[in-house]
Amino acid sequence: MGRIPARMSSTASHASAIERSPQAVKEVLTATLSTPVTYPDAGAQINPPGTLLPSLSAATVLGFCSIPQSGVACETGHPRSVELGLLTDTGMGIQGELVWAMTWTNVNCDLTGPQGRPTPPPTVNDATGCDFVTFVNAATGVNSEAIRGAFGL
Helix, strand or coil: CCEEECCECCCCECCCCEECCCCCCCCEEEEEECCCEEECCCCEEEECCCCCCCCCCHHHHHHHHHCCCCCCCCCCCCCCEEEEEEEEECCCCEEEEEEEEEEEEEECCCCCCCCCCCCCCCCCCCCCCEEEEEEEECCCCCEEEEEEECCCC
16 A cells, blocks of 8 residues: 655644654554555545645544544544545545545454445454444544455555
């Protein structure tokens, strides 16, 4: 997955490596995507954002996971990464939305997302682990969608 490391600031994320969130007990990679990422069987893809800058920092979005009832779907613990990109999901009617994608790996495989999403293959289960990705609008903080599956992230 191509990433340009990002530095978190109060208004945007640009160009350094790993940042520690005030709530975090471990480091979380924050980055701006440099190559597209496709989520197999989910119908979603994020693309590099070009020169677009977020209104909300990665640290702010990461903090939504520690606020009860924030309206952002999060997994237990801290995500592996928080990446800035343009989300497209034709099934959800999302086209080129600037988002922060928070990714957890090796989580359980309970289904998440709208009805009609494909179920994971039988070879994917809690023993093999799934990935969970939640997409948060980088301007408004609204949780656009969350997906779970064997994406190989």
